[in-house]
Amino acid sequence: xxxxxxxxxxxxxxxxxxxxxxxxxxxxxxxxxxxxxxxxxxxxxxxxxxxxxxxxxxxxxxxxxxxxxxxxxxxxxxxxxxxxxxxxxxxxxxxxxxxxxxxxxxxxxxxxxxxxxxxxxxxxxxxxxxxxxxxxxxxxxxxxxxxxxxxxxxxxxxxxxxxxxxxxxxxxxxxxxxxxxxxxxxxxxxxxxxxxxxxxxxxxxxxxxxxxxxxxxxxxxxxxxxxxxxxxxxxxxxxxxxxxxxxxxxxxxxxxxxxxxxxxxxxxxxxxxxxxxxxxxxxxxxxxxxxxxxxxxxxxxxxxxxxxxxxxxxxxxxxxxxxxxxxxxxxxxxxxxxxxxxxxxxxxxxxxxxxxxxxx
Ligand code: SAH
Numbered sequence: 001x002x003x004x005x006x007x008x009x010x011x012x013x014x015x016x017x018x019x020x021x022x023x024x025x026x027x028x029x030x031x032x033x034x035x036x037x038x039x040x041x042x043x044x045x046x047x048x049x050x051x052x053x054x055x056x057x058x059x060x061x062x063x064x065x066x067x068x069x070x071x072x073x074x075x076x077x078x079x080x081x082x083x084x085x086x087x088x089x090x091x092x093x094x095x096x097x098x099x100x101x102x103x104x105x106x107x108x109x110x111x112x113x114x115x116x117x118x119x120x121x122x123x124x125x126x127x128x129x130x131x132x133x134x135x136x137x138x139x140x141x142x143x144x145x146x147x148x149x150x151x152x153x154x155x156x157x158x159x160x161x162x163x164x165x166x167x168x169x170x171x172x173x174x175x176x177x178x179x180x181x182x183x184x185x186x187x188x189x190x191x192x193x194x195x196x197x198x199x200x201x202x203x204x205x206x207x208x209x210x211x212x213x214x215x216x217x218x219x220x221x222x223x224x225x226x227x228x229x230x231x232x233x234x235x236x237x238x239x240x241x242x243x244x245x246x247x248x249x250x251x252x253x254x255x256x257x258x259x260x261x262x263x264x265x266x267x268x269x270x271x272x273x274x275x276x277x278x279x280x281x282x283x284x285x286x287x288x289x290x291x292x293x294x295x296x297x298x299x300x301x302x303x304x305x306x307x308x309x310x311x312x313x314x315x316x317x318x319x320x321x322x323x324x325x326x327x328x329x330x331x332x333x334x335x336x337x338x339x340x341x342x343x344x345x346x347x348x349x350x351x352x353x354x355x356x357x358x359x360x
Contacts, residue, residue: 012269017218020265021258029261036264036296043272044298046342049350050333051140051276052093052101052304055313056081056120060106062144064167065177066206068240068314069106075242079309080105086120087127089304089326090137094128096330097346100138102163102301107144114150117143118157125158138349140202145186148193155197161351162194163202163233168209169223170216177209177245191227200351202231202274207262208255209237210248217258221266230273230352231299232266235259235280238316246317256284260295267296272352274299282320289333293340299350300337303329 012020023029057080058069069076081089086103093101103120121139128136140161141154151162166187168174174184194201205220224232236255239246263275276299277292285291289300303321305313310322321329337344 012265014218014222017221017265017269018214020268021214021217021261023261029257032261032264033295036267037294039267039271040296040298044352047298047345047348047350048293048337048342049274049299049345049348050096050098050100051138051299051301052089052096052098053104053301054081054086054089054101055104055305055310056086057105057108058309058313059108061109062107062182063179064182065179066209066237066240066243066245066316068243068316069312070243073242076314077312079312081306081309083116083120083123085306087123089306090124090128092326093304094130094133094137097132098137098302099133099346099348099350100140100161101304102140102142103159104142104163105144109144109146109150113143114146114153117141118153121154121157121159132347135349138351145190148197151190151193151197151199155199159199161200161202161231163204163231164190164194165204165206165233166191166220166223168205168212168216169220170212173209173212173216176211191229195228200230201227202233203227203229204232204234204276205262206237207234207259208251208253210245210251212237212251217262221262221269224266225269229270230354231275232270232273233276233278234262234266235278236284238280238283238318240314240316256281256288256291260291263292263297264295274350274352276301279303279320280316283316283318287336290336290340293337293342298342300333302326302333 020032059078060069060071063071090101125136139159140163141159142163171184236259275297277289277297281288281292304326307325
Protein backbone atom coordinates (compact mmCIF):
# COMPACT_ATOMS: atom_id res chain seq x y z
CA UNK A 1 0.00 0.00 0.00
CA UNK A 2 1.41 3.43 -0.73
CA UNK A 3 1.84 6.03 1.98
CA UNK A 4 -0.89 8.31 0.69
CA UNK A 5 -3.50 5.53 0.69
CA UNK A 6 -2.50 4.61 4.18
CA UNK A 7 -3.11 8.18 5.31
CA UNK A 8 -6.34 8.79 3.47
CA UNK A 9 -7.69 5.25 3.58
CA UNK A 10 -8.75 6.00 0.02
CA UNK A 11 -8.32 2.69 -1.62
CA UNK A 12 -7.38 0.38 1.20
CA UNK A 13 -7.93 -3.18 0.06
CA UNK A 14 -8.96 -6.07 2.30
CA UNK A 15 -5.29 -7.09 2.41
CA UNK A 16 -4.27 -3.58 3.47
CA UNK A 17 -6.80 -3.70 6.30
CA UNK A 18 -5.42 -7.06 7.41
CA UNK A 19 -1.89 -5.69 7.28
CA UNK A 20 -2.79 -2.65 9.39
CA UNK A 21 -4.76 -4.67 11.93
CA UNK A 22 -1.82 -7.08 12.26
CA UNK A 23 0.76 -4.39 13.09
CA UNK A 24 2.85 -5.26 16.13
CA UNK A 25 5.75 -2.84 15.80
CA UNK A 26 5.10 0.08 18.21
CA UNK A 27 6.55 2.62 15.77
CA UNK A 28 4.20 1.46 13.01
CA UNK A 29 1.26 1.38 15.41
CA UNK A 30 2.02 4.96 16.41
CA UNK A 31 2.07 5.88 12.72
CA UNK A 32 -1.32 4.27 12.25
CA UNK A 33 -2.65 6.13 15.29
CA UNK A 34 -1.33 9.43 14.02
CA UNK A 35 -2.82 8.88 10.57
CA UNK A 36 -6.21 8.07 12.07
CA UNK A 37 -6.01 11.12 14.32
CA UNK A 38 -5.13 13.32 11.35
CA UNK A 39 -8.07 12.01 9.34
CA UNK A 40 -10.37 12.68 12.28
CA UNK A 41 -9.03 16.19 12.85
CA UNK A 42 -9.32 17.14 9.20
CA UNK A 43 -12.74 15.53 8.67
CA UNK A 44 -14.41 16.40 11.96
CA UNK A 45 -12.17 18.65 14.02
CA UNK A 46 -11.06 18.09 17.60
CA UNK A 47 -14.45 18.13 19.34
CA UNK A 48 -15.57 15.21 21.46
CA UNK A 49 -19.31 14.64 21.82
CA UNK A 50 -21.08 13.25 24.82
CA UNK A 51 -23.93 10.75 24.71
CA UNK A 52 -25.28 10.25 28.21
CA UNK A 53 -25.96 6.53 28.62
CA UNK A 54 -29.12 5.41 30.41
CA UNK A 55 -29.37 1.64 30.76
CA UNK A 56 -33.06 1.67 31.58
CA UNK A 57 -33.76 -2.07 31.81
CA UNK A 58 -31.76 -5.30 31.93
CA UNK A 59 -34.69 -7.57 31.09
CA UNK A 60 -33.75 -9.51 27.96
CA UNK A 61 -35.38 -12.19 25.82
CA UNK A 62 -32.10 -12.98 24.06
CA UNK A 63 -29.55 -15.50 25.20
CA UNK A 64 -26.25 -14.35 23.66
CA UNK A 65 -23.52 -16.70 24.89
CA UNK A 66 -21.17 -13.86 25.87
CA UNK A 67 -23.49 -11.39 27.58
CA UNK A 68 -23.90 -11.03 31.34
CA UNK A 69 -27.56 -9.97 31.13
CA UNK A 70 -28.61 -12.89 28.87
CA UNK A 71 -32.00 -14.38 29.63
CA UNK A 72 -30.60 -17.55 31.20
CA UNK A 73 -28.35 -15.80 33.70
CA UNK A 74 -30.59 -16.09 36.72
CA UNK A 75 -28.04 -14.54 39.05
CA UNK A 76 -28.99 -11.14 37.64
CA UNK A 77 -31.55 -9.07 39.52
CA UNK A 78 -33.82 -7.75 36.77
CA UNK A 79 -34.90 -4.11 36.81
CA UNK A 80 -36.75 -1.55 34.74
CA UNK A 81 -36.41 2.11 35.65
CA UNK A 82 -39.56 4.13 36.11
CA UNK A 83 -40.42 6.81 33.57
CA UNK A 84 -39.53 9.42 36.18
CA UNK A 85 -36.07 7.92 36.75
CA UNK A 86 -35.30 7.91 33.03
CA UNK A 87 -36.65 11.40 32.43
CA UNK A 88 -34.75 12.76 35.46
CA UNK A 89 -31.51 11.28 34.11
CA UNK A 90 -32.21 12.86 30.72
CA UNK A 91 -32.93 16.25 32.29
CA UNK A 92 -29.71 16.02 34.28
CA UNK A 93 -27.89 15.36 31.04
CA UNK A 94 -29.48 18.35 29.29
CA UNK A 95 -28.55 20.53 32.25
CA UNK A 96 -24.92 19.45 31.94
CA UNK A 97 -25.00 20.52 28.29
CA UNK A 98 -24.33 17.00 27.00
CA UNK A 99 -26.70 17.43 24.03
CA UNK A 100 -27.50 13.74 23.50
CA UNK A 101 -28.50 10.58 25.29
CA UNK A 102 -28.51 6.89 24.53
CA UNK A 103 -31.41 4.85 25.84
CA UNK A 104 -30.17 1.28 26.08
CA UNK A 105 -31.76 -1.90 27.40
CA UNK A 106 -31.97 -5.64 27.07
CA UNK A 107 -34.15 -6.84 24.22
CA UNK A 108 -37.91 -7.12 24.49
CA UNK A 109 -40.45 -6.79 21.74
CA UNK A 110 -43.76 -7.00 23.61
CA UNK A 111 -46.18 -4.15 23.11
CA UNK A 112 -45.78 -2.85 26.65
CA UNK A 113 -42.06 -2.37 26.05
CA UNK A 114 -42.55 -0.74 22.66
CA UNK A 115 -45.14 1.65 24.13
CA UNK A 116 -42.79 2.49 26.99
CA UNK A 117 -39.86 3.31 24.71
CA UNK A 118 -42.04 5.38 22.40
CA UNK A 119 -43.40 7.34 25.33
CA UNK A 120 -39.96 7.87 26.90
CA UNK A 121 -38.63 9.31 23.66
CA UNK A 122 -41.65 11.57 23.27
CA UNK A 123 -41.59 12.87 26.84
CA UNK A 124 -37.82 13.43 26.90
CA UNK A 125 -37.99 15.36 23.62
CA UNK A 126 -40.84 17.47 24.86
CA UNK A 127 -39.14 18.31 28.15
CA UNK A 128 -35.67 19.11 26.86
CA UNK A 129 -36.40 21.76 24.24
CA UNK A 130 -34.60 24.93 25.34
CA UNK A 131 -32.73 27.93 23.99
CA UNK A 132 -29.51 25.87 24.01
CA UNK A 133 -31.20 22.79 22.53
CA UNK A 134 -33.91 24.07 20.18
CA UNK A 135 -34.75 20.50 19.09
CA UNK A 136 -34.33 18.98 22.53
CA UNK A 137 -31.79 16.28 23.38
CA UNK A 138 -30.56 14.14 20.51
CA UNK A 139 -31.84 10.64 21.28
CA UNK A 140 -30.11 7.43 20.26
CA UNK A 141 -31.96 4.19 20.86
CA UNK A 142 -30.14 0.93 21.49
CA UNK A 143 -32.99 -1.45 22.21
CA UNK A 144 -32.38 -4.29 19.80
CA UNK A 145 -34.29 -5.88 16.94
CA UNK A 146 -37.77 -4.66 16.06
CA UNK A 147 -40.15 -4.54 13.13
CA UNK A 148 -40.07 -1.79 10.53
CA UNK A 149 -43.30 -0.38 11.98
CA UNK A 150 -41.90 -0.23 15.49
CA UNK A 151 -38.75 1.54 14.32
CA UNK A 152 -41.00 4.01 12.50
CA UNK A 153 -42.94 4.71 15.68
CA UNK A 154 -39.73 5.37 17.64
CA UNK A 155 -38.52 7.69 14.87
CA UNK A 156 -41.82 9.56 14.76
CA UNK A 157 -41.61 10.01 18.54
CA UNK A 158 -38.28 11.81 18.08
CA UNK A 159 -35.41 9.30 18.19
CA UNK A 160 -33.08 10.08 15.32
CA UNK A 161 -30.19 7.68 15.86
CA UNK A 162 -30.19 3.93 16.40
CA UNK A 163 -27.37 1.69 17.50
CA UNK A 164 -27.61 -2.01 16.69
CA UNK A 165 -24.36 -3.89 16.83
CA UNK A 166 -23.99 -6.70 14.34
CA UNK A 167 -21.56 -8.18 16.95
CA UNK A 168 -19.62 -9.92 14.14
CA UNK A 169 -20.26 -9.82 10.40
CA UNK A 170 -19.20 -13.46 10.06
CA UNK A 171 -22.23 -15.72 9.77
CA UNK A 172 -20.21 -18.62 11.11
CA UNK A 173 -18.97 -16.78 14.21
CA UNK A 174 -22.40 -15.26 14.79
CA UNK A 175 -23.97 -18.70 14.89
CA UNK A 176 -21.31 -19.88 17.36
CA UNK A 177 -22.04 -17.03 19.78
CA UNK A 178 -25.85 -17.09 19.65
CA UNK A 179 -28.62 -19.66 19.93
CA UNK A 180 -30.24 -20.90 16.71
CA UNK A 181 -33.20 -18.60 17.21
CA UNK A 182 -31.02 -15.47 16.80
CA UNK A 183 -29.99 -14.87 13.20
CA UNK A 184 -27.44 -12.51 11.71
CA UNK A 185 -29.77 -11.90 8.75
CA UNK A 186 -32.40 -10.52 11.04
CA UNK A 187 -29.93 -7.93 12.38
CA UNK A 188 -28.86 -7.05 8.85
CA UNK A 189 -32.54 -6.56 7.90
CA UNK A 190 -33.02 -4.30 10.93
CA UNK A 191 -30.06 -2.13 9.88
CA UNK A 192 -31.69 -1.77 6.44
CA UNK A 193 -35.03 -0.76 7.94
CA UNK A 194 -33.35 1.82 10.15
CA UNK A 195 -31.53 3.39 7.23
CA UNK A 196 -34.64 3.41 5.09
CA UNK A 197 -36.60 5.20 7.80
CA UNK A 198 -33.95 7.89 8.03
CA UNK A 199 -32.14 7.21 11.29
CA UNK A 200 -28.47 7.91 11.71
CA UNK A 201 -27.47 4.28 11.99
CA UNK A 202 -24.75 2.83 14.16
CA UNK A 203 -23.40 -0.66 14.40
CA UNK A 204 -20.31 -2.37 15.77
CA UNK A 205 -18.65 -5.58 16.80
CA UNK A 206 -16.93 -7.19 19.74
CA UNK A 207 -13.22 -7.49 19.23
CA UNK A 208 -11.12 -10.49 20.22
CA UNK A 209 -13.80 -13.12 20.67
CA UNK A 210 -12.70 -16.76 20.81
CA UNK A 211 -12.10 -17.98 17.26
CA UNK A 212 -12.29 -14.51 15.70
CA UNK A 213 -9.51 -13.76 13.20
CA UNK A 214 -7.89 -10.59 11.88
CA UNK A 215 -9.41 -11.45 8.49
CA UNK A 216 -12.85 -11.51 10.05
CA UNK A 217 -12.26 -8.12 11.69
CA UNK A 218 -11.15 -6.69 8.33
CA UNK A 219 -14.42 -8.02 6.90
CA UNK A 220 -16.28 -6.30 9.73
CA UNK A 221 -14.85 -2.96 8.61
CA UNK A 222 -15.85 -3.72 5.02
CA UNK A 223 -19.32 -4.57 6.34
CA UNK A 224 -19.52 -1.15 8.07
CA UNK A 225 -18.57 0.46 4.77
CA UNK A 226 -21.06 -1.54 2.71
CA UNK A 227 -23.85 -0.82 5.17
CA UNK A 228 -23.11 2.90 4.98
CA UNK A 229 -23.21 3.48 8.72
CA UNK A 230 -23.01 6.88 10.39
CA UNK A 231 -21.70 5.68 13.74
CA UNK A 232 -19.65 2.88 15.22
CA UNK A 233 -19.70 1.58 18.80
CA UNK A 234 -17.27 -1.26 19.19
CA UNK A 235 -14.98 -2.52 21.88
CA UNK A 236 -13.04 -5.44 23.24
CA UNK A 237 -14.80 -8.67 24.08
CA UNK A 238 -14.43 -9.26 27.82
CA UNK A 239 -15.54 -12.59 29.31
CA UNK A 240 -18.34 -12.74 31.84
CA UNK A 241 -17.92 -15.67 34.18
CA UNK A 242 -21.64 -16.55 34.32
CA UNK A 243 -21.97 -17.03 30.56
CA UNK A 244 -21.25 -20.07 28.35
CA UNK A 245 -18.52 -18.19 26.48
CA UNK A 246 -16.99 -16.89 29.70
CA UNK A 247 -15.38 -20.26 30.31
CA UNK A 248 -13.92 -20.68 26.84
CA UNK A 249 -10.29 -20.14 26.05
CA UNK A 250 -9.46 -16.48 25.37
CA UNK A 251 -8.65 -15.52 21.78
CA UNK A 252 -4.95 -15.05 22.50
CA UNK A 253 -5.03 -11.48 21.19
CA UNK A 254 -4.28 -8.35 23.16
CA UNK A 255 -7.91 -7.24 22.94
CA UNK A 256 -7.19 -3.67 23.99
CA UNK A 257 -4.55 -3.10 21.34
CA UNK A 258 -6.61 -4.88 18.72
CA UNK A 259 -9.61 -2.68 19.56
CA UNK A 260 -7.50 0.47 19.23
CA UNK A 261 -6.24 -0.69 15.86
CA UNK A 262 -9.83 -1.42 14.80
CA UNK A 263 -10.83 2.14 15.75
CA UNK A 264 -7.92 3.61 13.82
CA UNK A 265 -8.44 1.53 10.69
CA UNK A 266 -12.20 2.17 10.73
CA UNK A 267 -11.43 5.89 10.95
CA UNK A 268 -9.12 5.64 7.93
CA UNK A 269 -11.79 3.86 5.90
CA UNK A 270 -14.94 5.69 7.02
CA UNK A 271 -13.36 9.09 7.73
CA UNK A 272 -16.17 11.35 8.92
CA UNK A 273 -18.39 9.00 10.92
CA UNK A 274 -18.81 9.10 14.68
CA UNK A 275 -16.83 6.47 16.56
CA UNK A 276 -17.30 5.90 20.27
CA UNK A 277 -14.52 5.29 22.75
CA UNK A 278 -16.52 2.64 24.60
CA UNK A 279 -16.54 1.86 28.31
CA UNK A 280 -15.20 -1.65 27.68
CA UNK A 281 -11.85 -0.12 26.64
CA UNK A 282 -11.54 1.25 30.14
CA UNK A 283 -12.28 -2.14 31.66
CA UNK A 284 -8.98 -3.37 30.19
CA UNK A 285 -6.89 -0.31 31.00
CA UNK A 286 -7.55 2.67 33.27
CA UNK A 287 -6.99 5.11 30.40
CA UNK A 288 -8.55 2.90 27.73
CA UNK A 289 -11.15 5.44 26.68
CA UNK A 290 -8.55 8.20 26.31
CA UNK A 291 -6.55 5.83 24.13
CA UNK A 292 -9.70 5.24 22.08
CA UNK A 293 -9.96 8.99 21.47
CA UNK A 294 -6.31 9.18 20.54
CA UNK A 295 -6.77 6.36 18.01
CA UNK A 296 -9.58 8.17 16.20
CA UNK A 297 -12.75 8.02 18.31
CA UNK A 298 -14.75 11.22 18.85
CA UNK A 299 -17.68 10.21 21.07
CA UNK A 300 -17.86 9.18 24.73
CA UNK A 301 -20.81 7.89 26.67
CA UNK A 302 -20.91 9.06 30.29
CA UNK A 303 -22.86 6.78 32.60
CA UNK A 304 -26.21 8.26 33.64
CA UNK A 305 -27.81 5.05 34.86
CA UNK A 306 -28.86 5.51 38.51
CA UNK A 307 -26.14 4.17 40.78
CA UNK A 308 -28.48 1.71 42.55
CA UNK A 309 -28.93 -0.45 39.46
CA UNK A 310 -25.63 -0.02 37.59
CA UNK A 311 -24.14 -3.22 38.89
CA UNK A 312 -27.14 -5.13 37.54
CA UNK A 313 -26.17 -4.09 34.01
CA UNK A 314 -22.97 -6.12 34.07
CA UNK A 315 -22.46 -7.07 30.44
CA UNK A 316 -18.96 -8.39 31.23
CA UNK A 317 -16.81 -8.87 34.33
CA UNK A 318 -15.14 -5.75 35.74
CA UNK A 319 -17.37 -3.21 33.95
CA UNK A 320 -16.05 0.18 35.10
CA UNK A 321 -17.95 3.10 36.60
CA UNK A 322 -20.48 0.92 38.41
CA UNK A 323 -19.91 2.63 41.79
CA UNK A 324 -19.67 6.34 40.99
CA UNK A 325 -22.50 8.83 41.00
CA UNK A 326 -23.40 10.81 37.87
CA UNK A 327 -21.47 13.83 39.11
CA UNK A 328 -18.29 11.78 39.69
CA UNK A 329 -18.60 10.35 36.21
CA UNK A 330 -18.96 13.69 34.53
CA UNK A 331 -15.99 15.26 36.34
CA UNK A 332 -13.80 12.23 35.70
CA UNK A 333 -14.67 12.04 32.00
CA UNK A 334 -14.08 15.72 31.40
CA UNK A 335 -10.59 15.38 32.87
CA UNK A 336 -9.94 12.31 30.75
CA UNK A 337 -10.96 14.06 27.53
CA UNK A 338 -9.03 17.24 28.23
CA UNK A 339 -5.95 15.10 28.93
CA UNK A 340 -5.97 14.03 25.27
CA UNK A 341 -5.82 17.63 24.01
CA UNK A 342 -9.35 17.51 22.61
CA UNK A 343 -12.24 19.79 23.44
CA UNK A 344 -15.72 18.91 24.66
CA UNK A 345 -18.55 20.11 22.49
CA UNK A 346 -21.56 21.03 24.60
CA UNK A 347 -25.22 21.49 23.64
CA UNK A 348 -24.60 19.95 20.28
CA UNK A 349 -25.95 16.72 18.77
CA UNK A 350 -22.68 16.21 16.95
CA UNK A 351 -23.97 14.18 14.01
CA UNK A 352 -21.90 13.68 10.90
CA UNK A 353 -23.02 15.78 7.98
CA UNK A 354 -24.59 13.55 5.37
CA UNK A 355 -23.66 14.14 1.76
CA UNK A 356 -25.89 13.73 -1.31
CA UNK A 357 -25.91 10.03 -2.00
CA UNK A 358 -25.85 8.76 1.53
CA UNK A 359 -29.19 10.31 2.30
CA UNK A 360 -31.59 7.53 3.19
N1 SAH B 1 -30.03 -5.27 23.62
C1 SAH B 1 -29.37 -4.18 22.99
C2 SAH B 1 -28.18 -3.70 23.79
C3 SAH B 1 -27.21 -4.78 24.08
S1 SAH B 1 -25.98 -4.50 25.30
C4 SAH B 1 -29.00 -4.57 21.59
O1 SAH B 1 -29.01 -5.74 21.25
O2 SAH B 1 -28.68 -3.73 20.78
C5 SAH B 1 -24.83 -3.56 24.38
C6 SAH B 1 -23.63 -4.30 23.81
O3 SAH B 1 -22.81 -4.85 24.82
C7 SAH B 1 -23.90 -5.50 22.92
O4 SAH B 1 -24.31 -5.10 21.65
C8 SAH B 1 -22.57 -6.22 22.94
O5 SAH B 1 -21.78 -5.88 21.81
C9 SAH B 1 -21.88 -5.71 24.20
N2 SAH B 1 -21.49 -6.84 25.07
C10 SAH B 1 -22.27 -7.80 25.59
N3 SAH B 1 -21.53 -8.71 26.24
C11 SAH B 1 -20.24 -8.31 26.14
C12 SAH B 1 -18.98 -8.85 26.59
N4 SAH B 1 -18.93 -9.99 27.28
N5 SAH B 1 -17.85 -8.17 26.30
C13 SAH B 1 -17.90 -7.02 25.60
N6 SAH B 1 -19.05 -6.47 25.14
C14 SAH B 1 -20.21 -7.10 25.40
